Amino acid sequence: MNKVIIDCDPGIDDSLAIMLALNSPEIEVVGITIVAGNSPVELGFKNAKKVLSFLNRLDVPVYAGADRPRVRDYVNALDTHGEDGLGESFLPDIEGQEIPEKSAVSFMRETLKTGDVSVIALGPLTNLARLIDEDLDAFLSIKRLVSMGGNFRSHGNCSPVAEYNYWEDPDSARLVFDTLYEHQGRIEMVGLDVTREIVLTPDILQEMKRVNPKVGDFVEKITWFYFKFHWEWEHIRGCVINDPLAVAQFLNPAILNGFEAFTQVETGGISLGQTVVDSMGFYRKESNAIIYTDVDKTTFWEMFLTRILEIELAQCKEIFAKYIY
Numbered sequence: 001m002n003k004v005i006i007d008c009d010p011g012i013d014d015s016l017a018i019m020l021a022l023n024s025p026e027i028e029v030v031g032i033t034i035v036a037g038n039s040p041v042e043l044g045f046k047n048a049k050k051v052l053s054f055l056n057r058l059d060v061p062v063y064a065g066a067d068r069p070r071v072r073d074y075v076n077a078l079d080t081h082g083e084d085g086l087g088e089s090f091l092p093d094i095e096g097q098e099i100p101e102k103s104a105v106s107f108m109r110e111t112l113k114t115g116d117v118s119v120i121a122l123g124p125l126t127n128l129a130r131l132i133d134e135d136l137d138a139f140l141s142i143k144r145l146v147s148m149g150g151n152f153r154s155h156g157n158c159s160p161v162a163e164y165n166y167w168e169d170p171d172s173a174r175l176v177f178d179t180l181y182e183h184q185g186r187i188e189m190v191g192l193d194v195t196r197e198i199v200l201t202p203d204i205l206q207e208m209k210r211v212n213p214k215v216g217d218f219v220e221k222i223t224w225f226y227f228k229f230h231w232e233w234e235h236i237r238g239c240v241i242n243d244p245l246a247v248a249q250f251l252n253p254a255i256l257n258g259f260e261a262f263t264q265v266e267t268g269g270i271s272l273g274q275t276v277v278d279s280m281g282f283y284r285k286e287s288n289a290i291i292y293t294d295v296d297k298t299t300f301w302e303m304f305l306t307r308i309l310e311i312e313l314a315q316c317k318e319i320f321a322k323y324i325y
């Protein structure tokens with residue numbers, strides 16, 4: 001069984017990623033750690049509880065982590081995720097679910113030490129940077145580190161060159177990538193080059209609602225705001241669901257393809273937050289990252305839809321034939 005910590009900033013697409021992870025028997029989500037990002041950390045904590053309650057999985061522990069980036073001022077993404085951080089679905093808070101004393105980093109330290117736990121990071125890397133500060137051995141014990149963040153050739157979503165998770169806290173992202181370089185580690189970077197290919201469209205959503213009204217209605221509730229945002233900003237009919245692709249890659253490494261390269265995150269100036277990917281080996285430095293550039297969209301959608309809708313593959317092929325094949 002693959003044990004995983006999901007470090008996230010829910011967040012609409014983070015929530016869809018949690019749904020996929022908790023509907024995947026190959027992994028055991030041993031805990032969810034919250035980081036300030038899309039939502040302030042307290043709101044992200046509440047939103048994680050709302051999703052877990054919907055999934056009837058409040059048994060999964062949730063811990064609150066960093067409430068601000070390492071150096072810069074905190075900039076949330078509530079303009080994209082709605083004032084409640086969950087698409088202005090305004091779902092009721094879950095009673096009796098207080099933030100535990102134990103911090104996200106303390107939970108990471110004690111859990112990662114076993115050496116058989118991976119991390120799927122879906123938000124800024126602030127918690128991981130703090131883990132490096134507090135317990136480098138625990139950080140280096142991470143079995144696999146898959147991060148939704150960054151971009152190679154695709155344009156940024158917070159600046160011409162920067163993606164939100166690494167733009168919001170570039171100093172933490174820099175420390176994580178540099179630490180991996182110094183210790184011959186690897187981060188699997190699921191960036192905008194591949195996540196932009198994963199668009200939840202109105203027609204897929206309609207079929208989701210028809211096939212499994214309970215799940216489909218929940219997904220519509222939390223994504224409708226995101227649809228409007230994508231139309232206003234990028235004239236996309238639908239919404240790019242970045243984070244579930246990182247979970248899918250963890251589950252099935254064949255979904256994405258890419259290459260290894262030395263990569264560093266810019267921490268200042270006009271290109272702040274940019275992932276500088278040395279794809280040509282100019283710096284003659286060992287790789288510290290796997291940069292994904294190609295995605296098998298059909299396999300992703302088959303995995304996502306069969307698991308969160310709880311339908312068979314044959315049913316998926318029949319119902320979604322004209323949308324994902």
Ligand code: RIB
Nearest residue numbers: 011014122123164165242
């Ligand atoms: O840039 C997209 C990423 O930033 C996603 O993880 C989204 O949830 C936000 O955290």
Ligand code: CA
Nearest residue numbers: 011014122123
């Ligand atoms: Ca996220």
